[in-house]
Amino acid sequence: DAKTTQPTSMDCAEGRAANLPCNHSTISGNEYVYWYRQIHSQGPQYIIHGLKNNETNEMASLIITEDRKSSTLILPHATLRDTAVYYCIVPGSSASKIIFGSGTRLSIRP
């Protein structure tokens, strides 16, 4: 599984777009990038995933660079409820060892 690197923490003003970066320089051609978030003392929640095209759903957008070595999760209009730890993972092409890392702690300021 490809290793991912994320900033330890970020903050964003309420109502603004939150852009969370992730580096996954060792990603293979058929491996997807997944994003999860964890609100305090709960299980992580799936947000979005993608292979090489940009993706959007009701929660967020995912921008993947052309070389696929990095991606950015975008929360278009951050609210206080978006305060959480965000994890970027690359599970690999089978249900193998899935490593989460430390994630990015996102704080939304009023």
Next chain:
Amino acid sequence: DGGITQSPKYLFRKEGQNVTLSCEQNLNHDAMYWYRQDPGQGLRLIYYSQIVNDFQKGDIAEGYSVSREKKESFPLTVTSAQKNPTAFYLCASMTWLADTGELFFGEGSRLTVL
């Protein structure tokens, strides 16, 4: 509704006692995972299983044991050999179909060793 159930949600044990945390899923997923989370830290993989009667060690397997006798169940035993067992434990499951590799998590079990 389909999902993953972990029990108990909170557990207190004395030092030196073995403890078993339950994880059951009715999603018909093949793969199941156990993670440990300490305060302010990320998730660390303890054990995982891709199929019934088979499991592999994760990054921090020492002091833990698992079994996978049924597809739906993946219990984790925290043994007395685990030096610092107080933590939040999360179970997850996944199936790999086409491009879908989404992990589904339980609510977690918080173990406190007194």
